[in-house]
Amino acid sequence: MRDYSSEFRNLNYVIRNADRFLLFAHTRPDSDTVGANIALQEFIEMQGKQADICCVDAFPEFAKALFPGSTFNAPSALDFTSYDAYIASDSVNRGFNTVRDRISSEKIVALIDHHPIEDPEGDIVIIDTGFSSAAEIVYQFIKSTKTKLSHRMATALLLGILGDTGNLQHSSTTPETFAAAASLIRSGAQLPKITTSVFSNNSISTLKLWGRALSRAKINPSNGMIYSAITEKDIIELGNPSTEDLYIASALLNNVPDAKFSLLFYQISPDSVRGSLRTEPHKGVDVSNIAQSLGGGGHKYASGFEIPGRIIETAEGWEVR
Numbered sequence: 001m002r003d004y005s006s007e008f009r010n011l012n013y014v015i016r017n018a019d020r021f022l023l024f025a026h027t028r029p030d031s032d033t034v035g036a037n038i039a040l041q042e043f044i045e046m047q048g049k050q051a052d053i054c055c056v057d058a059f060p061e062f063a064k065a066l067f068p069g070s071t072f073n074a075p076s077a078l079d080f081t082s083y084d085a086y087i088a089s090d091s092v093n094r095g096f097n098t099v100r101d102r103i104s105s106e107k108i109v110a111l112i113d114h115h116p117i118e119d120p121e122g123d124i125v126i127i128d129t130g131f132s133s134a135a136e137i138v139y140q141f142i143k144s145t146k147t148k149l150s151h152r153m154a155t156a157l158l159l160g161i162l163g164d165t166g167n168l169q170h171s172s173t174t175p176e177t178f179a180a181a182a183s184l185i186r187s188g189a190q191l192p193k194i195t196t197s198v199f200s201n202n203s204i205s206t207l208k209l210w211g212r213a214l215s216r217a218k219i220n221p222s223n224g225m226i227y228s229a230i231t232e233k234d235i236i237e238l239g240n241p242s243t244e245d246l247y248i249a250s251a252l253l254n255n256v257p258d259a260k261f262s263l264l265f266y267q268i269s270p271d272s273v274r275g276s277l278r279t280e281p282h283k284g285v286d287v288s289n290i291a292q293s294l295g296g297g298g299h300k301y302a303s304g305f306e307i308p309g310r311i312i313e314t315a316e317g318w319e320v321r
Contacts, residue, residue, distance in 0.1 A: 001130035001176070004137075008144040010124050011087075014108050015044055018084035024099075025055040025072060026091035028243045028268065031163020031198060034063045036089040036112065036134040038070060038156035043142055046150070054078060056095055062242050065197045066155060066190070075099050085110070090134035090160075092117050092127070093297060112137050114164075115298055116288070129299060132172040135160020139180050151188035158189035159198065163244065166251060171281045171301050198244060205238045206245050213249040213264060217256065218317050224260030224283075226253050229311045229318040232267040250276040261285045265318060267311050273320050277303045 015021070021044050025033040037053045044051040055072035063070070080099070085108040088096035092113045100121075103109065111122035114131040131137050139157045142149065149157075161181055165173045168181060185191055209230065217228040230249070235241065246266055253262035261279035268274045275294065277287035279301050286300045296305025309320040 001128050004126050004128070004140070005144065007124055007126045008141050011110055011126070011141060012145050014085050014110065014124070015047060015049065018108070019049055020083045020085075021049060021051040022078065022080065022083040022086050023051055023053045024086065024088040024091045024096045025053055026094035026096075027056045028274075029055055029057060029060050029072070030243045030247065031063075032133045032135050032160040033090040034060065034067075035156040035158070035160025035163065036138045038063075038067055039135065039138050039142065039153045039160075040087060040089060042150060042153045042156070043145075043147065046147070052078070052083075054099070056098070060242060062198050062244055063159070066159065066193060067152070075102075083107070087112065088122075089138065090114070092120060112141075117297075130174075132170075132174065132177045133160050133164035135164070136177055136180055139184065143183075149184070149187040151190065154184045154187040154189035155194065158184040158191065159194050162194060163198070172299060206241065209234070209238050209241050209245055210249050210252055214252060216318070217253055219256075219259060224258065224285075225263055226256050226259035226261075227263040227265070227318065228253055229313070230264070230266035231311050231313075232270065235267055247276060250278045254278040254280065261287050261290075263290075265311050265320060268306070271308055271310065272306055273309050273311055274306050275304060277305075 023037045023040055025037045041051040041053060053072050054075055059070055059072045080102040086103055087110045089112045092111050109122045110124040111120050111127060112134055113127045114129055114134055116129055117127050120127055126137055135157045212234060213228045217226050219226045250262055250264040260283045264276045265273055277291055279285045279287050288298050288300050288303045291298050291303035291305045294305040294307055298304055312319050312321050
């Protein structure tokens, strides 16, 4: 991680001198994009400014108990010309890119991400794979302004960090990440409520989802890949599982002995499939290379991609056609 004090000062200057901000969360929002955006929204509104959050998908169910009244705005419902500046957090290549052409080149654009982005186009660019999450970057930004964190901001940021580190268990967790989590708890982050609302409140449908993923798993002995699939029929029967539940299913597959990396396919629309890849440092696999070869991206140990097609079960296993 490099020193972003200059970028943090520039972002703080923009926030203090503009009036209306549009923030961006990525499609199928997870804990990190929710937490980073809610915290930024709160920070901006503390300055007496307006901040709306834009997302293709609705505010996720798993976060409603933590942030009652929070909403995401569909791009089609917004007048993009009415905003002074735009901030994309954890969404540069997963939502923001689809609306970039609606933003005037004269307006300020800030990019905050911990996923590798090739040739990012922004006035303020804070992109670093050394951070565990976008929420950790936002935490460091707010800390640099010496602003006292509200309980809501602290809860949002801790949610993002815990979500993208698997409760501080993934290899992306650094000493700085632990320090940030501790500081957020001291600032009033509602850890028990996060745990109950997001990580421990597993419904029967969630348990069934994980069971189906594990029961269908197959291992390719030639490369050590363990893979499984959640079909469109499953998605309907299980009540449209959250992104968090699907990510956890991918991580559970990765825990199977002898597996070098996991791949979970799941149908996100009738003609589109997402693949979630997971591994660990000691297994010697860089799953980001696999994701990038399929048009996706991410980290060495956690990546994803989307491809056209439908999940089909064959005699040999699962395929996307």
